Amino acid sequence: MNRVTGYFKSLMLLELWAGLWLTFKYLWRPKYTMRYPMEHIPKSNRFRGLHALRRYPNGEERCIACKLCEAVCPALAITIDSTQREDGTRRTTRYEIDLFKCIFCGFCEESCPVDSIVETAIHEYHFEKRGENVIDKQQLLAIGDRFEKDIAAARAQDAAFR
């Protein structure tokens, strides 16, 4: 008897209808797709993107050339040369990051005693020529100047957890 009812059940295509109904319901679901260049996924304030060197509000650069970041960098991406300025402070003459070597681990930012080197939320950048992957002190400071507001806001949000 079971075989007979089973046969007629399979003839009714019940399972197939159930499957079709499922995909029909999915047809009307809101889509997960993020239309990337037009839409963005919200970013964490701990996002580790392109680097920047920050300044104090009075315009003095923060970096004191302690070379902790250079020492901690696991990818050896940071190169620092330093000298003594006329006012007796120690400053960098060269601060370069090779973005091809960098693994964006964020150790440089954590090691920095003066919050100078930071990783910003910028992730959309590209290089067009060989050599552009090495960004120097001027570029890093320029990035810091331009996005100081965002950098400071992200640091403030995360301050309680540091």
Place this chain on the structure above:
Amino acid sequence: MNWILDVYHTCAAHFPTLTMAISLLLFPLLPLIIGVAMYVWWERKVIGWMHVRMGPNQIGPFGLVQTFADVFKLLLKEVVYPQKANKALFLLAPLWALVPAFAAWSVIPIASHAAWSDANAGLLLLLAMTSMGVYGIIIAGWASNSRYAMLGAMRSAAQVVSYEVAMGFSLVSVLILAGSLNLSDIVNAQAGSKGFLDWFAVPLLPMFIIYFVSGVAETNRSPFDVAEGESEIVAGFHVEYSGAPFAVFFLTEYANMILISFLAPILFLGGWLSPLQGWITADVHWTVNWIWMGGWPWLFIKFFAFATAYLWFRATFPRYRYDQIMRLGWKVFIPITIVWVFVAGCMKYFGWVTAGA
């Protein structure tokens, strides 16, 4: 736009037969090719939506131009010939698949007796043409001189031939009830005063389902697409094809799908007849009269439902195993169709179903 007319008139004056032939060819073919492009776009959209994706949405409004971009890419690509392929047959195969797929369109009516060829034996021509298409696939598999292509071609051929039997029987039951092989007569035989209850899908419901499932199998579409089962035989009969010949195979597959989706309503769902026929006879205005009086928009609405069902199946069902396909075709469909052909004969003989209004 006048210059097009000028060119046409000049050509018509000097080469009347040639101009006539070319325009007769272009009128059905251009809409069909554009329809195929739209269908491919719709397939990617629907399947995308069912996957909770968006589908193509970048090229043109709603991604509508995406297919044209893909086609132009294919046409501009190099055609690679396998070293040991039979070059002539290799190039002939896609055409051999394409020509029957297009030729079958000549007998499809979009209104009563409005077909390119209102042939008496239209249904017979359709069966012949859809069977011819399989030669293109076999030749493609053989000429490629590749194991995978050969396996795909053999699978496809066996499958198409098996399902042709079930499909033939379901068509036989239709023509028993309609008493004609002419597609317009078949549709007109479904006219009546009982609305959609006069359609052949009601007395022939199992045949209707079997017809469409066989149609899906005939066109080698999912869930019966073992002929191009990616996981086992890469892409089946068209592994070795690239560029324009591949585009032709693609075009053929979708033209066949559109053909089957047109035939299903014509044979079983009353073609251009309205599901409200006979229930409302008011004459309001020609723009809305077709809703209850019937007209070509109904045919296209029904076609659209079947065409979308194809994509729906593809998004829903996993691929059948090869022996399961053969079991379904030979041990399920054919016995049911044979029984129902007998039932249809009884219906006709005892006058349970009357053809025509």
